[in-house]
Amino acid sequence: MDLVACNIQWNVDSGDWLLAGTDSIVSNVVDYTSNGDIVLLTDNGSTDGETLAALPSIIDGLQAKGYTLVTLSELLATDGDIPAEVANGTASMPDDAVLPHYVPTDSAEDDASSDAA
Numbered sequence: 001m002d003l004v005a006c007n008i009q010w011n012v013d014s015g016d017w018l019l020a021g022t023d024s025i026v027s028n029v030v031d032y033t034s035n036g037d038i039v040l041l042t043d044n045g046s047t048d049g050e051t052l053a054a055l056p057s058i059i060d061g062l063q064a065k066g067y068t069l070v071t072l073s074e075l076l077a078t079d080g081d082i083p084a085e086v087a088n089g090t091a092s093m094p095d096d097a098v099l100p101h102y103v104p105t106d107s108a109e110d111d112a113s114s115d116a117a
Contacts, residue, residue, distance in 0.1 A: 008072065010040035014058075016051045017042045025054035030061035036075065 015028045029039050039058075041051050059069065076087035085091035093099075 008038065008076075010038040012037045012039045014039055014041050014051070014054070016047045016054065019047065019050065022050050022054045022057070025050060026057045026061060029054075029058045030065070033062060033067070035067070036078075038072070038075070 012029060012033050014025050016025045018024070033039060041055075043051065062069065073088065076082050077084070079087070083091065
């Protein structure tokens with residue numbers, strides 16, 4: 001069982017969920033992205049048309065500014081604070097790790113003991 005993980009958070013909101021149009025989405029991403037940023041793009045029945053229409057301009061705009069688009073794994077690998085095993089997905093719990101476990105109590109006994117108190 002692999003329980004080692006790290007939280008990933010986007011930091012550039014495309015605003016596509018506002019349905020403000022393709023040009024707005026492109027501007028929100030291209031004008032406000034910096035090195036190492038993670039861009040939030042939504043994909044649902046309401047936004048997918050504008051988001052898909054904006055993607056070619058977003059990609060072209062970011063590449064024109066000198067950015068290289070990478071996968072999340074590639075981005076994590078550049079962060080020296082994240083152990084390589086976590087970044088590449090090979091981390092696991094130590095063999096001697098003991099996981100906590102839940103032991104349910106008998107609710108009837110609990111009720112009886114609380115009534116006696």
